[in-house]
Amino acid sequence: MADYEPVLLKNISLEGSTDLKVYESAGGYAAARKALKMTPDEVTEIVKEANLRGRGGAGFPAGVKWGFLPKDREVTYLCVNADESEPPTFSNRVLMEKDPHQLIEGTIIAAFATQAQKAFIYMRVEFHEPFHVMQNAIDQAYAAGYLGKNIFGSGFELDVFIHRGAGAYVCGEETGLIESLEGKRGCPRIKPPFPAVEGLFHKPTVVNNVETLCNVPHIIERGAAWFKSIGAEGSEGPKLFCASGPVNRPGCFEGPMTITCRELIEGDGYGRGMRSGKEVKAVLPGGISMGVLTADELNMVMDFDDPRNFGLLGLGTAAAVIIDQQQDIRKVLANITRFYSHESCGQCTQCREGTSWMDKIATRIADGVGRTEDLDLIVDVTKNMGMMPGLSICGLSDGAAFPIRTIVQKFRGEFEAYIAEQPPTSTLRVLSTFN
Amino acid sequence: MPKITIDEQEIEFAAGIPVLQAALDAGLDIPHYCYHPGLTVVASCRLCLMEMKMPHPKSGELGWAPKLFPSCQTPARDGMVVRFNSETVVTGRERCMEYFLLNHPLDCPVCDQAGECSLQDYSYKFGKPESRMVDPKLVMPKKDIGPQTLLYSDRCVMCTRCVRFTKEVSGTSELCITNRGTNSEIDVFPGKPLDNPIQGNVVDLCPVGALLDKDFLFKQRVWFLQSAPSICPGCSAGCAIRVDANDDIVYRLKPRFNPGVNDWWMCDEGRFGWKYALSDERITTPRLRRGSSTKTPKWEDVSEILQYRFSQHVDEHGSGGMVVVLSPMMSCEEAWLLLSFMLKVGPNVTAVIGPILSVGEDQAFPAGSTGDETKFIIRSEKAPNRRGLEMIIDQAGCETLSFDEFVESVGDGEVSAAWIVGGYPEKTWVPKALEKAVGKLELLVAQDLFETKLTAAAAVTLPACAFTERAGCFVNHAGLIQPFESAVAPPNGCHRDGQYLYELAGYQGLYTPDRVRELMAATMSQFADVREAAPAPVHLH
Ligand SMILES: Cc1cc2nc3c(=O)[nH]c(=O)nc-3n(C[C@H](O)[C@H](O)[C@H](O)COP(=O)(O)O)c2cc1C
Ligand code: SF4
Ligand code: SF4
Ligand code: FES
Numbered sequence: 009m010a011d012y013e014p015v016l017l018k019n020i021s022l023e024g025s026t027d028l029k030v031y032e033s034a035g036g037y038a039a040a041r042k043a044l045k046m047t048p049d050e051v052t053e054i055v056k057e058a059n060l061r062g063r064g065g066a067g068f069p070a071g072v073k074w075g076f077l078p079k080d081r082e083v084t085y086l087c088v089n090a091d092e093s094e095p096p097t098f099s100n101r102v103l104m105e106k107d108p109h110q111l112i113e114g115t116i117i118a119a120f121a122t123q124a125q126k127a128f129i130y131m132r133v134e135f136h137e138p139f140h141v142m143q144n145a146i147d148q149a150y151a152a153g154y155l156g157k158n159i160f161g162s163g164f165e166l167d168v169f170i171h172r173g174a175g176a177y178v179c180g181e182e183t184g185l186i187e188s189l190e191g192k193r194g195c196p197r198i199k200p201p202f203p204a205v206e207g208l209f210h211k212p213t214v215v216n217n218v219e220t221l222c223n224v225p226h227i228i229e230r231g232a233a234w235f236k237s238i239g240a241e242g243s244e245g246p247k248l249f250c251a252s253g254p255v256n257r258p259g260c261f262e263g264p265m266t267i268t269c270r271e272l273i274e275g276d277g278y279g280r281g282m283r284s285g286k287e288v289k290a291v292l293p294g295g296i297s298m299g300v301l302t303a304d305e306l307n308m309v310m311d312f313d314d315p316r317n318f319g320l321l322g323l324g325t326a327a328a329v330i331i332d333q334q335q336d337i338r339k340v341l342a343n344i345t346r347f348y349s350h351e352s353c354g355q356c357t358q359c360r361e362g363t364s365w366m367d368k369i370a371t372r373i374a375d376g377v378g379r380t381e382d383l384d385l386i387v388d389v390t391k392n393m394g395m396m397p398g399l400s401i402c403g404l405s406d407g408a409a410f411p412i413r414t415i416v417q418k419f420r421g422e423f424e425a426y427i428a429e430q431p432p433t434s435t436l437r438v439l440s441t442f443n
Numbered sequence: 444m445p446k447i448t449i450d451e452q453e454i455e456f457a458a459g460i461p462v463l464q465a466a467l468d469a470g471l472d473i474p475h476y477c478y479h480p481g482l483t484v485v486a487s488c489r490l491c492l493m494e495m496k497m498p499h500p501k502s503g504e505l506g507w508a509p510k511l512f513p514s515c516q517t518p519a520r521d522g523m524v525v526r527f528n529s530e531t532v533v534t535g536r537e538r539c540m541e542y543f544l545l546n547h548p549l550d551c552p553v554c555d556q557a558g559e560c561s562l563q564d565y566s567y568k569f570g571k572p573e574s575r576m577v578d579p580k581l582v583m584p585k586k587d588i589g590p591q592t593l594l595y596s597d598r599c600v601m602c603t604r605c606v607r608f609t610k611e612v613s614g615t616s617e618l619c620i621t622n623r624g625t626n627s628e629i630d631v632f633p634g635k636p637l638d639n640p641i642q643g644n645v646v647d648l649c650p651v652g653a654l655l656d657k658d659f660l661f662k663q664r665v666w667f668l669q670s671a672p673s674i675c676p677g678c679s680a681g682c683a684i685r686v687d688a689n690d691d692i693v694y695r696l697k698p699r700f701n702p703g704v705n706d707w708w709m710c711d712e713g714r715f716g717w718k719y720a721l722s723d724e725r726i727t728t729p730r731l732r733r734g735s736s737t738k739t740p741k742w743e744d745v746s747e748i749l750q751y752r753f754s755q756h757v758d759e760h761g762s763g764g765m766v767v768v769l770s771p772m773m774s775c776e777e778a779w780l781l782l783s784f785m786l787k788v789g790p791n792v793t794a795v796i797g798p799i800l801s802v803g804e805d806q807a808f809p810a811g812s813t814g815d816e817t818k819f820i821i822r823s824e825k826a827p828n829r830r831g832l833e834m835i836i837d838q839a840g841c842e843t844l845s846f847d848e849f850v851e852s853v854g855d856g857e858v859s860a861a862w863i864v865g866g867y868p869e870k871t872w873v874p875k876a877l878e879k880a881v882g883k884l885e886l887l888v889a890q891d892l893f894e895t896k897l898t899a900a901a902a903v904t905l906p907a908c909a910f911t912e913r914a915g916c917f918v919n920h921a922g923l924i925q926p927f928e929s930a931v932a933p934p935n936g937c938h939r940d941g942q943y944l945y946e947l948a949g950y951q952g953l954y955t956p957d958r959v960r961e962l963m964a965a966t967m968s969q970f971a972d973v974r975e976a977a978p979a980p981v982h983l984h
Pocket of ligand 4: 474475476477478485486487488489490491513514515516
């Protein structure tokens with residue numbers, strides 16, 4: 009995509025891109041000045057019109073979410089979801105580390121649109137560098153009068169705080185985030201009430217992803233029509249993609265949501281192909297939680313809708329892990345089951361017990377003590393968890409079910425071959441030592 | 444009343460409750476762990492699954508939504524259609540039950556909860572006999588979490604009822620969840636044991652054998668226990684309880700649902716404070732004294748002896764100096780019978796209410812709560828029936844004195860004869876001034892659980908029974924009349940107070956509270972219709 013003009017990443021190669029002056033000289037904060045002259049509802053309308061779908065994983069339209077806030081509210085909070093806890097995902101990190109003022113500007117506009125006077129950036133604790141960069145940028149913005157009272161002479165005031173997490177994946181889930189922000193265990197809440205009605209400290213709250221908010225200034229500046237001219241219907245606007253694994257250029261890239269998974273791996277503006285001698289075996293294209301693609305399915309479009317046609321949960325974080333032919337699929341599976349078993353908050357029975365059971369099975373298979381019936385069993389367990397069948401409070405267990413199920417289903421032949429190669433007595437012998 | 448259709452059955456429900464509660468109220472056995480009507484809804488165990496009819500998002504046509512819903516989190520609405528009996532629901536909860544047993548040690552043979560465990564019951568009814576897990580089970584520790592309570596975390600189903608209780612009801616928050624996922628455990632904070640005045644309720648709330656009462660540990664298999672509905676005599680709150688006994692030995696007390704009084708709870712003082720009943724220092728036989736010689740009369744003669752003693756006294760001294768001290772530990776029936784007898788022999792008898800121990804202030808939980816926030820109150824008045832005695836004495840219209848005035852009068856030699864009822868858990872209830880002055884009485888009848896200076900000096904000593912051995916009714920601090928039944932026989936050789944007072948008052952046959960209340964109702968209509976508190980739904984665990 010040679011003709012793609014970067015939007016979100018346009019500043020990152022500028023010298024001193026994290027500095028307020030550099031950001032402003034590249035046109036920064038013009039959108040915020042413009043927005044604060046409008047009414048909050050006008051700003052929300054433009055964002056709605058642009059159909060800016062959430063980049064945090066669920067793809068919910070940001071403007072619509074803002075519109076859910078009750079009209080008669082007195083206090084509103086804005087939470088910036090910078091937990092970026094999905095494995096292989098690092099696009100929020102790039103945005104915060106390289107262009108912190110873009111996020112601050114997006115935050116100011118979103119806070120104005122939602123009439124929030126306090127915004128909390130909930131950042132994963134492992135983000136040391138992004139934390140310092142963001143905090144410096146916030147300090148600069150305060151010093152310049154862009155945060156605090158009477159921003160741009162509009163009378164609008166906003167305080168922005170960074171809250172650092174304590175290392176739990178589930179704190180990226182919006183209500184887990186809210187609980188954690190309140191100083192509690194990061195256990196997702198039951199809904200209703202939804203955060204827009206009763207969120208942080210029981211007040212109406214909007215939670216948006218970093219990348220979602222970084223899009224906002226550009227929409228205000230260049231208009232909804234411009235935004236919708238990028239990508240395709242339903243998946244409009246610029247998008248960040250990550251590629252990790254044995255590609256020639258792993259990293260974070262920007263493009264429209266019309267590219268295919270193959271382009272992400274091979275395209276010149278993206279991964280630039282597999283390293284020599286490596287061949288794609290499987291791709292987890294949306295973080296790990298959305299499920300897996302085989303080498304034959306790389307024509308999947310990296311948008312909000314096409315992943316479903318491949319049995320995946322959705323676009324997720326659009327961060328692809330590429331797995332090459334030399335990798336043992338059993339280890340890939342065990343690595344994934346270990347993650348969810350470790351990260352389930354433990355509230356919902358099916359998620360708490362299901363994730364750990366699957367991990368026991370997958371680890372056993374990887375240790376060479378699998379049984380063919382384990383493959384059916386593990387698929388059955390994945391079908392018995394998650395929000396979609398109504399068996400959990402949050403989406404973590406759907407995110408556990410999809411990769412595990414799709415890996416076992418799409419690579420069943422490989423698993424069976426490994427199991428067939430096991431010495432015939434190994435299963436029995438090892439299992440009997442357990443009892 | 445609004446109506447909901449559950450499993451093709453139309454059911455009326457009280458507005459504002461979740462579907463699960465409506466189903467339980469209707470007598471349906473819907474398995475559930477995390478839900479408890481006295482705690483906030485967390486909808487995390489995902490066992491109370493149901494299907495629900497909803498309008499199709501496109502066509503608007505009403506049909507079964509293609510997913511399951513936790514019925515505890517779904518408010519019941521008029522006209523709603525749900526089902527618990529479809530294959531999807533049945534399989535969904537079968538799977539859920541499998542999870543609860545994945546890492547469970549299956550140690551029912553040595554578990555106190557066996558026989559009243561909803562993990563056992565649900566597994567039989569809603570689960571499957573075999574586990575599909577061939578991998579090793581996770582082993583969780585057994586922990587001593589407080590002076591009264593143990594936690595076997597390997598049996599825990601992580602319903603978090605106990606944690607919510609300490610947060611929302613006791614307000615003490617000793618319990619918490621540590622670790623994450625399948626390694627989650629209930630625990631206390633280091634150096635902060637589970638130790639609050641109502642902590643015992645967590646053991647009742649625990650649907651499995653994870654939380655255990657040290658007091659009851661390994662004492663009885665629950666299927667040998669027989670329960671009698673009772674009212675705790677520990678304070679004037681009048682908490683409904685259950686006395687669980689086997690072979691005339693009480694093993695434990697448990698709270699009974701009593702809306703607006705104790706709801707589902709009771710305090711530890713009441714729960715564990717009944718052990719005096721088991722003491723072998725109890726008085727069990729009547730005793731007569733003349734000078735320094737004593738003898739034990741036959742029970743069948745007791746009535747006549749008492750009649751004779753009092754008539755003789757009245758003949759000699761009149762009844763002006765006669766006093767009856769009714770104990771607030773007595774039931775209304777017992778007090779009424781005794782007062783009737785006294786009035787018959789001595790129409791001018793003075794009635795006194797025995798001492799009422801008062802400890803501090805009423806204690807509300809959570810501490811500092813008021814109004815609707817208050818979930819439970821321990822009353823400072825440590826006796827169950829002051830209000831009942833007041834009603835009976837008022838109606839009788841006799842002279843009264845306060846207990847302190849009575850003690851003074853005895854000291855001043857103004858009282859010639861007295862029947863003094865004790866029945867308090869502590870032997871130390873008799874004030875020093877009374878102990879000193881008691882010799883001035885011409886005639887003293889002392890009725891008590893334990894020997895005191897009064898029983899030592901009394902011409903007639905009568906055994907009193909513990910509340911677990913008696914039946915009657917108490918009137919709580921708010922004027923609510925509540926019946927209690929006897930759970931066990933009195934100690935060998937001992938007769939129930941109600942029985943000998945019944946005979947003394949001139950009635951024949953077997954004392955039953957109902958019969959006495961009928962007599963009382965002739966002048967006090969409140970006693971005509973004394974009933975049990977509303978029962979909780981049978982399938983609420
Ligand atoms: C287990 C789990 C983890 C999540 N982690 C993140 C995360 O790290 N960052 C994020 O922005 N959204 C995450 N989400 C999605 C959030 O719940 C929420 O949808 C999102 O922050 C909303 O922002 P958006 O509408 O701008 O995308 C997670 C969801 C789940 C179920
Ligand atoms: S689905 Fe899993 S992570 Fe989410 S709330 Fe339930 S137990 Fe916790
Ligand atoms: S100890 Fe009992 S009450 Fe507490 S969470 Fe476990 S099962 Fe529930
Ligand atoms: S989810 Fe309803 S009782 Fe636990």
